[in-house]
Amino acid sequence: MAELTYRDALRKALADAMTENPDIVILGEEVGRYGGAYGVTKDLIKEFGPERVIDTPISEPSIVGAAVGAAMTGLRPVAELMYVDFLGMTMDQLANQAAKIRYMFGGQIGVPMVLRTQGGTGRSAGAQHSQSLEAYVMHTPGLRLAMPATVADAYHLLRQALERPDPVVFIEHKALYTMKEDVDLGARPPAWGKAAVRRQGKDLVIVTYSRQLHYVMDAAKALSAKGIEATVIDLRTLNPLDFDTIREHVERIGRAMVVSEGAMTAGVAAELAARISEECFDFLEEPVIRVAGEDIPISVSPALESGSVPGPQLIAEMAGRLLA
Amino acid sequence: MAELTYRDALRKALADAMTENPDIVILGEEVGRYGGAYGVTKDLIKEFGPERVIDTPISEPSIVGAAVGAAMTGLRPVAELMYVDFLGMTMDQLANQAAKIRYMFGGQIGVPMVLRTQGGTGRSAGAQHSQSLEAYVMHTPGLRLAMPATVADAYHLLRQALERPDPVVFIEHKALYTMKEDVDLGARPPAWGKAAVRRQGKDLVIVTYSRQLHYVMDAAKALSAKGIEATVIDLRTLNPLDFDTIREHVERIGRAMVVSEGAMTAGVAAELAARISEECFDFLEEPVIRVAGEDIPISVSPALESGSVPGPQLIAEMAGRLLA
Amino acid sequence: MSKPKGASAPGTKTNSDLPELYRTMRRVRSFEERVGELFVRGQTAGSMLHLSIGEESAAAGITAAMKPQDTFTTHHRGHGIFLARGADPKRMMAEIGGKEAGYCHGKGGSMHIADMGLGHLGANAIVGGGIPAVVGAGLSARRKRNNAVSVAFFGDGATGQGVLYESMNMAALWGLPVLFACINNQYGMGTRIDQATANTALHERAIAFGLNGESVDGLDVEEVAEAARRLVDAARAGKPGFLAVSCYRFYGHARKDKSPYRDAAEEEAGRQRDPVAFARARLIERGLVKAAELDALDSEIAREMDATIDFTIAQNEPPLASMFRDVFDPSEPEPEPVRTRLNRVLATEQENG
Amino acid sequence: MSKPKGASAPGTKTNSDLPELYRTMRRVRSFEERVGELFVRGQTAGSMLHLSIGEESAAAGITAAMKPQDTFTTHHRGHGIFLARGADPKRMMAEIGGKEAGYCHGKGGSMHIADMGLGHLGANAIVGGGIPAVVGAGLSARRKRNNAVSVAFFGDGATGQGVLYESMNMAALWGLPVLFACINNQYGMGTRIDQATANTALHERAIAFGLNGESVDGLDVEEVAEAARRLVDAARAGKPGFLAVSCYRFYGHARKDKSPYRDAAEEEAGRQRDPVAFARARLIERGLVKAAELDALDSEIAREMDATIDFTIAQNEPPLASMFRDVFDPSEPEPEPVRTRLNRVLATEQENG
Numbered sequence A, B: 001m002a003e004l005t006y007r008d009a010l011r012k013a014l015a016d017a018m019t020e021n022p023d024i025v026i027l028g029e030e031v032g033r034y035g036g037a038y039g040v041t042k043d044l045i046k047e048f049g050p051e052r053v054i055d056t057p058i059s060e061p062s063i064v065g066a067a068v069g070a071a072m073t074g075l076r077p078v079a080e081l082m083y084v085d086f087l088g089m090t091m092d093q094l095a096n097q098a099a100k101i102r103y104m105f106g107g108q109i110g111v112p113m114v115l116r117t118q119g120g121t122g123r124s125a126g127a128q129h130s131q132s133l134e135a136y137v138m139h140t141p142g143l144r145l146a147m148p149a150t151v152a153d154a155y156h157l158l159r160q161a162l163e164r165p166d167p168v169v170f171i172e173h174k175a176l177y178t179m180k181e182d183v184d185l186g187a188r189p190p191a192w193g194k195a196a197v198r199r200q201g202k203d204l205v206i207v208t209y210s211r212q213l214h215y216v217m218d219a220a221k222a223l224s225a226k227g228i229e230a231t232v233i234d235l236r237t238l239n240p241l242d243f244d245t246i247r248e249h250v251e252r253i254g255r256a257m258v259v260s261e262g263a264m265t266a267g268v269a270a271e272l273a274a275r276i277s278e279e280c281f282d283f284l285e286e287p288v289i290r291v292a293g294e295d296i297p298i299s300v301s302p303a304l305e306s307g308s309v310p311g312p313q314l315i316a317e318m319a320g321r322l323l324a
Numbered sequence C, D: 001m002s003k004p005k006g007a008s009a010p011g012t013k014t015n016s017d018l019p020e021l022y023r024t025m026r027r028v029r030s031f032e033e034r035v036g037e038l039f040v041r042g043q044t045a046g047s048m049l050h051l052s053i054g055e056e057s058a059a060a061g062i063t064a065a066m067k068p069q070d071t072f073t074t075h076h077r078g079h080g081i082f083l084a085r086g087a088d089p090k091r092m093m094a095e096i097g098g099k100e101a102g103y104c105h106g107k108g109g110s111m112h113i114a115d116m117g118l119g120h121l122g123a124n125a126i127v128g129g130g131i132p133a134v135v136g137a138g139l140s141a142r143r144k145r146n147n148a149v150s151v152a153f154f155g156d157g158a159t160g161q162g163v164l165y166e167s168m169n170m171a172a173l174w175g176l177p178v179l180f181a182c183i184n185n186q187y188g189m190g191t192r193i194d195q196a197t198a199n200t201a202l203h204e205r206a207i208a209f210g211l212n213g214e215s216v217d218g219l220d221v222e223e224v225a226e227a228a229r230r231l232v233d234a235a236r237a238g239k240p241g242f243l244a245v246s247c248y249r250f251y252g253h254a255r256k257d258k259s260p261y262r263d264a265a266e267e268e269a270g271r272q273r274d275p276v277a278f279a280r281a282r283l284i285e286r287g288l289v290k291a292a293e294l295d296a297l298d299s300e301i302a303r304e305m306d307a308t309i310d311f312t313i314a315q316n317e318p319p320l321a322s323m324f325r326d327v328f329d330p331s332e333p334e335p336e337p338v339r340t341r342l343n344r345v346l347a348t349e350q351e352n353g
């Protein structure tokens, strides 16, 4: 057991994987000398050299496109987008190229790359640096999507992503980098694609991922004090989606809430709610409740920023009312 | 009443609006001399001149970005993306700029532009020219989204889009351009943001939009022959979303299906199904069924292409089983 | 200084403007120092604050070449440009503090400040994001025949972004009244310009696309102002241009960056290339203004800028309900809050359930 | 001709290759004519077919400069390049017909054909979409020390796309073994090159980014081959390059386009600039091959290419179930079909409902 931050767990995952696999290269803005805007790649350039830790110009479309080409020619690139908000510039290379190449070319070749990035609110960074855009990725056939909520998952999911045969978008949360946990990295992690049940309770199931897991756990604690016990499922990966785990608990409990930081409309929460509603219909005693980001841009004003996304209080309040 | 194609209705909407409003300009690839890849802007350059119908280089991000700047400085641009599949290159300008400018700048100014494009299957155009990407747009706060299914709507929705104070993404369907209808353009259209009930029936509600409306109507006919009567709602705009109309019918009928050509996971069908499931929970006798595009890229092979998206048969079959 | 200055007549020697250019630069310097202070005092909204200290000649020199009808976009390091254009430093500072009284009512902050009244079409947190807008503004100017030029301000780092070349190509093709103004402060975060591109003579690219292109030393604000006038005038006449102003980013990229990737000697030399000090020395050297007068001016500016901090601290945060405002036009319904939706869903439940 | 040709030793005069270059060009011409025929016979998958007739010298000349280990990406008009590189015309034609026997089992079609065996990293229906991949291939080559060059083929229209400049900048900065090969057929759909850019000397942009840059007349395949050899060799040595091959798109943009935007005289003149005819005349003029021999070669090629049509027509469509294959690696579960999902949901309903 060692105390580690989310940031350091990510860094260690990269370092360990790079030590084992010489084909892994990192490319992105400020990943080398600067060590990454959020410090995740700190000193990796010293350890692995500039041929494997490549500082790029500010050219997001071509960073992702170069990763595609590198992946097709025998490397295993980790491209970094400094903010998930820049996904918009790269969606052509990501969704039209990386995601479709194996398919379009009839299975001749895959694109085993990882696109690492970070999203979410918490730094007063404004409308173009605070978004949660995982829904764009989840909606795109051909892409895998991992979003670690814990320090252990930061490590394990990134290691696993670096073994996958297909492109993985790996979205960290900017508010989690300094979070610490005691972790035993030697312990066997859950398999890739498996959700984790973070808490068991008989009254309702809350399905979530990434930073919202922590808000949900806080809410669950508050609910517990009032005698309401929630089962909390952390999805860990949104593609693959471990619906079996969701189904098992929802069918048993009959009440479900989904929580996501992304904007509500046509977002991840919509998919989860739709899926639960259709697959577990006969078991549901109440509608599946979506607690998600407001359908508005994010402000720099800290009050408006935190008001724009779910927090423990809203989650607990709505869960309480669902059971009232 | 005059017989008009969807294409010509769009063209007429542009021409009529441009005649009335000298601030409207069109910019995009091949919109001028060529008349548009699908002929929608045919001869408009002759009528309105190259200052108002602007042929651009192949630079999608900057086409959308230029439209943003033009809209902020007093023009009312209609930017054309030849295929919605190119949205990926423009998502930064669309989602980070056009959609957020009014908000980020505290309401100082809006971005009254229309982004016209077309999507969908039907031409063996392959994975990068056949997508239905409306979910990306619907998920993005700040954007309006219109998707006409009929000739009359092609005209009226485009005219209305050209009066809106905010950015409207206007997605046509490539398989509809040659569709003909007898239309009376003088008749008062439904208000912007209102859905149209295309058919009334007591047994189930089918909510859809764009080309799938026609498949749904075909399916409804087949169902009717078997004694099943469907109410069919054509959304016309996905933002604003006319949920009141959906609610009214679903609450009365108790069974709903949503049909969309877009990939199922985290798509428009997910939003509609989630919304109906949560808001109409107590009225639903059966789960809301999603019939949507497969979570796969689109092939050029005509058989695989048409197999990848819903058709009248699948819709009718599933509706029939829902009522069995 | 609360209104944009009209440019001098084309071709005028700019020497006579030096006192005014100095004053503008001094105000930018002082304002930015106050932003740093506001941050230290924990009164900014976040830490993503990018000071333009060292780059004042670009702000002063280029805005001096612009006319009232002209428009512009800026980047994440755009305070100085906006102030030089005539912004109210109080409303700027309040915006940086995320306050209701700010230019954007606390929604935009440092990186998304704008003022349509001054033709400021907006700062941008997307590197290169504001560039194509000037092409559209150029199209508007041409159609409206309003003789306006539109200037895109951006950093050397933005030369990595493809949209710049797309936009330059369009501007050249259509002969638009547009200037691409690149503030080359030698760094994009921790990446020195020669670590980001093989040919650091950035203006050569513009020439290859058919624009006027120049690089100028930002130490001397008069040189900047003259080059800007040449290029803005040509743009107004239908030949778009590109101007790279070479300068040095005195401090870290954002407030928390201590620039460990630069060595002390380099920083020292870079800070020697101070356009404000250079202009001051020249004013005295030319006998245009006395040192004591400049001291008095500097103090007056310092007092003005001090007041921006007090003003900002005294302001309120925007009200929570304002969150749903301005997503769409005020004539449109606001987006429904999650809470309202859930209240309805859960209320129905309680009635019917 | 079913394997890629090794390049001649650097610096060799290419004259001696002319018969081979002619043969390659002739095969491309014949193949493309058959694609047109297949379309007329209603046997293609769709009508988005872009013939490279008139551009054969770029395909033949540049691929002649490439070595077996080299890789490349192409654009929507890439049949000729792939064939010149050594593709099997039957599998190509089958792919264009959307058949199971095609290179991509009918999923890719004309615009998404690829063959890893020949280093073909894929055609692209996104203008400019395949360009940045060669930067990545260049990084691989360097890390793997495999001495491979990667070539991005694209049209003049792709010079409107920002990714081209981003990628050229990266290639120059890192000294990658990469060539940007622009087939300048004067048009992007209905837009003539001078209607898309102010400076049509496209190679000047590359030079401004620090690459080697040349423009060459595509009428003469030997000139193309020589320029390509120079630039590919330099790229292999670490100096990336850009080569614009000027030619003329003989026919419409895609099969249905009759090019009403071009006048007859221009088309006539353009088609006079026929690289295949030019090479043929030169072969005879130099006494290298007799006309009768060329006639025999042409007939042999015609027969080979005729067979591609028969082959294609005889092939099957891919089975419907293959639709779910190859979204992900074969070791992974296939995406669940909508029908399967609905069957489960509706079955549960029937059990429990």
Ligand SMILES: Cc1ncc(C[n+]2csc(CCOP(=O)(O)OP(=O)(O)O)c2C)c(N)n1
Binding pocket: A029, A058, A060, A082, A086, C050, C076, C077, C125, C126, C127, C128, C154, C155, C156, C157, C158, C159, C185, C187, C188, C189, C249, C253
């Ligand atoms: C599209 C995009 N990529 C990356 C970033 C992160 N980022 C912010 S500023 C910056 C450096 C910009 O350098 P430059 O353009 O030279 O401006 P400077 O900071 O030097 O003023 C980077 C990489 C961003 N904001 N937007």
Ligand SMILES: Cc1ncc(C[n+]2csc(CCOP(=O)(O)OP(=O)(O)O)c2C)c(N)n1
Binding pocket: B029, B058, B060, B082, B086, D050, D076, D077, D125, D126, D127, D128, D154, D155, D156, D157, D158, D159, D185, D187, D188, D189, D249, D253
């Ligand atoms: C990103 C993108 N924009 C637009 C198109 C539509 N389109 C297909 S080919 C083409 C013209 C391309 O011209 P050029 O690059 O010169 O190639 P050519 O057709 O002349 O070979 C256009 C605009 C596209 N496929 N992709």
Ligand SMILES: [Mg+2]
Binding pocket: C155, C156, C157, C183, C184, C185, C186, C187, C188, C189
């Ligand atoms: Mg800089």
Ligand SMILES: [Mg+2]
Binding pocket: D155, D156, D157, D183, D184, D185, D186, D187, D188, D189
């Ligand atoms: Mg061309």
